[in-house]
Amino acid sequence: MKFSVNEHGYYGEFGGAYIPEMLHPNVEELQEKYLDIIYDESFQKEFQNLLQDYAGRETPLYHAKRLSEKYGVPVYLKREDLCHTGAHKVNNTIGQILLAQRLGKKRIIAETGAGQHGVATATVCALKGLECIVYMGEKDIERQAPNVARMKMLGATVVPATSGSKTLKDATNEAIRDWINNPVDTHYIIGSVVGPHPYPDMVARFQSVISKEIKEQLKEKIGTELPSHVIACVGGGSNAAGAFYHFLDDEQVQLVAVEAAGCGINSGMSAATTQLGKPGILHGSKSYVMQTEDGQVVEPHSISAGLDYPGIGPLHAHLYKTGRGTFLSATDKEALEAAFELAKLEGIIPALESSHALYGLNKLQFKKGDVVVVCLSGRGDKDMATYMKAMDTNKI
Numbered sequence: 001m002k003f004s005v006n007e008h009g010y011y012g013e014f015g016g017a018y019i020p021e022m023l024h025p026n027v028e029e030l031q032e033k034y035l036d037i038i039y040d041e042s043f044q045k046e047f048q049n050l051l052q053d054y055a056g057r058e059t060p061l062y063h064a065k066r067l068s069e070k071y072g073v074p075v076y077l078k079r080e081d082l083c084h085t086g087a088h089k090v091n092n093t094i095g096q097i098l099l100a101q102r103l104g105k106k107r108i109i110a111e112t113g114a115g116q117h118g119v120a121t122a123t124v125c126a127l128k129g130l131e132c133i134v135y136m137g138e139k140d141i142e143r144q145a146p147n148v149a150r151m152k153m154l155g156a157t158v159v160p161a162t163s164g165s166k167t168l169k170d171a172t173n174e175a176i177r178d179w180i181n182n183p184v185d186t187h188y189i190i191g192s193v194v195g196p197h198p199y200p201d202m203v204a205r206f207q208s209v210i211s212k213e214i215k216e217q218l219k220e221k222i223g224t225e226l227p228s229h230v231i232a233c234v235g236g237g238s239n240a241a242g243a244f245y246h247f248l249d250d251e252q253v254q255l256v257a258v259e260a261a262g263c264g265i266n267s268g269m270s271a272a273t274t275q276l277g278k279p280g281i282l283h284g285s286k287s288y289v290m291q292t293e294d295g296q297v298v299e300p301h302s303i304s305a306g307l308d309y310p311g312i313g314p315l316h317a318h319l320y321k322t323g324r325g326t327f328l329s330a331t332d333k334e335a336l337e338a339a340f341e342l343a344k345l346e347g348i349i350p351a352l353e354s355s356h357a358l359y360g361l362n363k364l365q366f367k368k369g370d371v372v373v374v375c376l377s378g379r380g381d382k383d384m385a386t387y388m389k390a391m392d393t394n395k396i
C-alpha cells in the first residue's frame, strides 16, 4: 500500500504528530491502541450494525442518467446525502464513539465550525448516552443557529470560544485545552482526516466504507469494480479519503479532488489549499497550509462552510505532491451552478460542498469507455438560505 500511512504516522513527508508535550499521553494512547480496537471482531460487528441500521448504509450508487447525457459519460452518484444526519460525517463519529467506549472514556469533546461535525458528534453521544461538549466560535454560534439548536436538542453542551476571531481556529484551541486538562476520561472526536497521527488514518479507515461499497456496487452494476474517475470535494478531506481509499493502489483510476476556489484562486478570498498553500504545520500535522510569508495562517473563504478550511489532510498533501491525485477547484459561483443543475436534472438538491465535486465534471476531458463516480457527500437542506439568496439576486 504505497499511499498508506507509515508506522510513524507519515504519508511521504506529510503527517506526523506535532503536539504540545502535555498532549502526549492522550495521543500516544490512541496511537498504540487504535488499530487493535477497530479491527477487533466485536468492534467490527457493532460498527457494521450501526452503519447499517442507524446510519442507513449501504448508501445507493445511483446512475444519474440525465446528468450522464449532459456530460457524455456514465455518471454514478455515491449517495452519502442519504446517510442519517444528511452527510458522510456520521460514518466517522459512529466509529469514534465506539472507540471511545472501548477506551473507557465517559466524556466526548469536539470542535465545530459550521456545526455539521458538532451535530454528527452530538448524535452519537445521544445514541450512547455519553456527555458531549462542543466548542464553537462565538461568531459561528450566531451564524449557525439551526445547528446550535440541533446540538442542544440532542443533549450536547455548546461552549462559545470567545478569543481571537471567535471562529473554528479558536474553538479548536479551546478543545485542545480541555483535552489537556481531562486526559483520562475524555475522548476528542476530530471530524476530518486532519490532526495529529493517528487521526488522519483512523478517520480515513472509518470513511473507507464509501469506496468499499462503490467497488461492490459497480461490480454488480457494470461488471467491473474500477471506474475511470472518482471525484470528491475536499475540505479537510474525509469524504474524499473515504471515496478514494480502496482505489489508492488501482492507479488506472484517476482520483480527482475538488477544492473551493471561493471568489477565485487569486482573489484573496479562497480556500484552494494545494494551489495557494505551502508545507507547514496545522492542527498537529504537517501538510499544505495557506499562510503568509512569515507563517501566519491565512483566513480562508468559501461559500460552503465545510470547505472553508486553510489546510488539507496529510494523505491529500501526499496525493497532490506525488501526482496520484488530480487537484481541481470550483468557485462559489460554479458550485452554485452545479447545485442548480443537479436539482433540475436529477431531482436531488446537493450540499454546497458536494456541488464543488459535481462541478469537476465540467473540468475533465472524458473519453469513450470512461465511467465516473462522484461522491455526493451531503444533502442541501442546510444550504437552502444560500440557495434562496442566489435565486433572489438572480445569480442563477
Ligand SMILES: *Cc1c(COP(=O)(O)O)cnc(C)c1O
Residues within 6 Å of the ligand: 087, 088, 089, 116, 191, 192, 193, 233, 234, 235, 236, 237, 238, 239, 240, 306, 307, 351, 353, 354, 377, 378, 379
Ligand atoms: C463537512 C462536509 C464536507 C467537508 O469535509 P471533508 O472532511 O473534506 O469531507 C464535505 N461535504 C459535506 C456535505 C460536509 O458536511
